Amino acid sequence: MKYGxxxxxxxxxxxxxxxxxxxxxxxxxxxxxxxxxxxxxDADDQEVKTIVKELRKIAAETDLIPxxxxxxxxxxxVNNVIYLKIEPNETLERLHKQLYSGIFTDKPEYxxxxxxxxxxxxxxxxxxxxxxxxxxxTVHFEETVDRFHLLYQLENGSWTVYETFRVGKEQE
Amino acid sequence: MKYGxxxxxxxxxxxxxxxxxxxxxxxxxxxxxxxxxxxxxDADDQEVKTIVKELRKIAAETDLIPxxxxxxxxxxxVNNVIYLKIEPNETLERLHKQLYSGIFTDKPEYxxxxxxxxxxxxxxxxxxxxxxxxxxxTVHFEETVDRFHLLYQLENGSWTVYETFRVGKEQE
Numbered sequence: 001m002k003y004g005x006x007x008x009x010x011x012x013x014x015x016x017x018x019x020x021x022x023x024x025x026x027x028x029x030x031x032x033x034x035x036x037x038x039x040x041x042d043a044d045d046q047e048v049k050t051i052v053k054e055l056r057k058i059a060a061e062t063d064l065i066p067x068x069x070x071x072x073x074x075x076x077x078v079n080n081v082i083y084l085k086i087e088p089n090e091t092l093e094r095l096h097k098q099l100y101s102g103i104f105t106d107k108p109e110y111x112x113x114x115x116x117x118x119x120x121x122x123x124x125x126x127x128x129x130x131x132x133x134x135x136x137x138t139v140h141f142e143e144t145v146d147r148f149h150l151l152y153q154l155e156n157g158s159w160t161v162y163e164t165f166r167v168g169k170e171q172e
Numbered sequence: 173m174k175y176g177x178x179x180x181x182x183x184x185x186x187x188x189x190x191x192x193x194x195x196x197x198x199x200x201x202x203x204x205x206x207x208x209x210x211x212x213x214d215a216d217d218q219e220v221k222t223i224v225k226e227l228r229k230i231a232a233e234t235d236l237i238p239x240x241x242x243x244x245x246x247x248x249x250v251n252n253v254i255y256l257k258i259e260p261n262e263t264l265e266r267l268h269k270q271l272y273s274g275i276f277t278d279k280p281e282y283x284x285x286x287x288x289x290x291x292x293x294x295x296x297x298x299x300x301x302x303x304x305x306x307x308x309x310t311v312h313f314e315e316t317v318d319r320f321h322l323l324y325q326l327e328n329g330s331w332t333v334y335e336t337f338r339v340g341k342e343q344e
Contacts, residue, residue: 001183008332011173015327022328029201032332149333155187156194160180160204161321161333 003048004159005038005055005099006031007148009067009116013141017084017116024082024119024130031159033116035067035086037148038099041106048150050103052163055150058098059165063091065148069141072134073115080127082119082134088112095148144168175220176331177210177227177271178203179320181239181288185313189256189288196254196291196302203331205288207239207258209320210271213278220322222275224335227322230270231337235263237320241313244306245287252299254291254306260284267320316340 008014017033043051068087075081086092096112119130147166151159180186189205215223238261245257258264268284291302319338323331 011324011326011332014332018326018328018330029330032326032330147335152183154183154190154204156190158190158201158204160183160186161336163319163338164333164336166335 001043001045001048002040002153003043003051003162004036004040004151004153005148006034006036006151007065007145008032008034009141009145010143013067013069013084013116013143016139016141017118020082020118020134024122025117026121027117027157030157031151033118035114035116037096038104039109040153048162052150054103055163055165058095059148059167060169062095062167064168065089065091065095065145067141067143067145069116069139071139072118072131072137074127074131074135075113076127076131080120080122080124081117082122082127082131083115083117084139086114086116088114173215173220174212174325175215175223175334176208176212176323176325177320178206178208178323179237179317180204180206181313181317182315185239185241185256185288185315188311188313189290192254192290192306196294197289198293199289199329202329203323205290207286207288209264209268210276211281212325220334224322226275227335227337230267231320231339232341234267234339236340237261237263237267237317239313239315239317241288241311243311244290244303244309246299246303246307247285248299248303252292252294252296253289254294254299254303255287255289256311258286258288260286 014033021028066089069084073085092114100108146168147164150162152162186205193200240259241256247253264286272280318340319336322334
């Protein structure tokens with residue numbers, strides 16, 4: 001099965017992201033607004049058991065995750081993805097690194113740029129138009145997130161949550 | 173915020189359900205195929221903390237949940253919902269009961285008929301046509317489920333998983 005690891009931002013940020021995703025993101029119906037922590041990977045039932053144990057261990061050592069968003073950005077010219085940029089922080093960086101080391105032998109395809117995609121698969125003209133407007137907008141969210149999720153993909157491309165991992169040592 | 177409690181059947185059942193939901197279920201894009209354990213209810217941040225603690229306690233006392241599906245059924249004439257019928261079992265019954273007692277003061281609107289919806293909001297003609305075909309089909313799934321989920325609803329009507337609760341004492 002195909003698995004992925006992601007975190008969901010708080011509801012206010014998800015609602016904000018969806019107001020754009022509805023029009024611009026072809027994955028709108030497949031998964032809620034999210035920050036990908038580890039790209040989709042294949043694992044069988046036995047491997048997933050090991051992965052879940054490892055994720056519990058990693059989560060137990062992870063602090064609450066700051067999520068500061070101050071602007072829209074884009075991966076152009078690599079692709080036409082438009083996203084809400086998450087300010088890099090040590091907690092996210094370390095978490096990402098841990099998800100690509102130890103038992104995780106695959107390597108990240110790109111440098112880690114934490115983000116919430118709000119547009120993709122746009123034509124060049126549409127991309128230029130939409131991004132031209134969004135990059136002028138001011139955005140400000142400052143939140144913390146206390147959990148991330150392991151998800152698996154269904155045949156129709158949508159994602160179902162398999163398990164939640166809570167972070168932040170002060171949690172009860 | 174609006175919350176709900178549901179379980180997701182294994183991937184094979186979700187894929188099977190989606191092959192129908194895609195055409196017949198207006199909620200197809202809002203949530204993966206699921207069995208509703210507790211209907212949507214409102215709770216604030218403080219109440220949810222209490223609810224999460226209670227759900228952990230309930231989950232710890234719950235056995236693995238059998239999921240046996242042998243036919244399509246329908247809520248007609250109450251409404252035109254078509255669903256995969258889950259054979260009632262003691263574990264599901266008790267879990268449902270616990271989600272409507274103790275700290276949960278709301279009462280179930282209907283008798284508990286565990287099911288996975290695969291069609292809704294169909295016209296009477298379409299309902300008759302589709303259900304006429306489906307009720308002749310044989311279906312057979314026999315699985316167990318080792319977790320259920322607390323979800324919350326976004327402004328667009330879609331559901332995001334808040335937390336997973338694992339059941340089944342023999343689990344590591």
